[in-house]
Amino acid sequence: MTTPTVVLVTGVSSGIGRTTAEQFARRGCEVYGTVRNLATAAPLPGVTLVAMDVRDTDSVQRAVTDIISRAGRIDVLVNNAGMNMTGAVEETSIAEAHVMFETNVFGAMRTIQAVLPQMRQRRAGRIVNISSVLGFLPAPYMGLYSASKHALEGLSESLDHEVRQFGIRVTLVEPAYARTSLEANSPTAKSPIAAYDRERTASAAAVVREINKAPAPDSVAATIVEAALGKWQMRKTPPGPASLLSKLRRFMPAGPVDASLRKQFGLG
Template identity: 50%
Template sequence: MGKTDIKTAIVTGAASGIGLATAKALKAAGYRVYGTSRRPIPGRDGDVTMLACDVTDDASVEALVKTVHGETGRIDLLVNNAGFGISGAAEESTAEQAQALFDVNLFGVIRTTRAVLPLMRAQAGGRIVNISSILGLVPAPYMAVYSASKHAVEGYSESLDHEVRGQGIRVVLVEPAYTRTAFDANLVSPDAPLSLYDSDRAGRERFTREVMATADAPEIVAEVVVKAATAAPPHLRYTAGSMARQASLLRRFVPAKQFDKSYRKQMRLPPVS
């Protein structure tokens, strides 16, 4: 297919879940969409062109961007969605395990962003939507490393948005809460587990099972991504789903001590002052 005036979007981590729903929603909104996964998979119903890309590898990211730009002549939107989580207490993950998560969740964002920025600048416009998490605002116990990575994505995105606005480029955050995908089922176990955390961890796992029963569909998040991608001008942050909106409001307006007490109770943690 040759170059086109149709806007082009790249969605990382688009093999399933939020990424796949986002790719389809952007296609329905009129974008020409390229999705990525670590391993090559065929396109789905001709809606999305799937390409292999490992966001932890500079050469892989550069090859992806070169291929998409070579086919279309433009990259209007980058959605950084690729990521994974570790479920365990903070000290149960070695530095090596934490680095592996940050290499995907944060440095993957940095790699893809740096690859598209010169092209967006040359065409005098573009948008980058980074999929954060409500845990980037309200860190959860037994998700410390993942929460830290999303806090880092939030700081990086807000700083970058200030830097590139004058170039016609905007950087936007989307913050989902619990979403019905394989993310929770695929959480990585800590590589240095400690038995003293078993009881509290079990309580949090019960909480997770309960909330997942009524969690948002990935299509809800995808709708918010389309809004974040097309709003003129955009907000810096968009929460996705009722749980994320509620958590964001409570964190901002409820006194810290009261919020802490309520949050520990919700997470099935003992009431320690």
């Protein structure tokens, strides 16, 4: 009898994380999904829900210890938990930026540090960090979100070099827009500056248009599952706009890419 792959997915309350956990379960994996509040979390067939707040080191350590005590190991970690925020860089307070990085960067770092000891001991493991096309492209009025994803990309590439000696590999998945609550309900910076109103409004309208025509998170989830269980690649982009943007960034001159981005976001 084949031993199932043990998978930990963070942030499975909704959206990409929930769909990803479901797809891992359908592939026969033993899946653990984290939520911040077990009492309010909707059940997920085939997935064991575990309480975890990625912003709290003790919470992360407790959850990982609990999973290892149940399953004996963690083969795959998917760092999906994250948050977004809109607003000009000048409008965004340092405190708001701290919250963003606590979740998107340090949250991933906490879970990585919690699972790595047992992966190193077994000399096997796969870590999949959910980035974004904004991890390699700029995003006007989402500068802090983009910064957090750029940071996650640098962390992931460096980490992959460090842990390769132990049979562990790290992969980045870089989706574009998907119809999820994270993107549809992003908080805004609390101290707007009137001088940015016109372009901020145009940019927000462009994002809404993209989300409204974006696919459901199934294709992103499928890419994550393949990144975790298939042949290793440093970066994987879901089919469609994300793959196109990745190619444009790599092969087109910077000037046309810059002009295209400004046009898309309605900037003067």
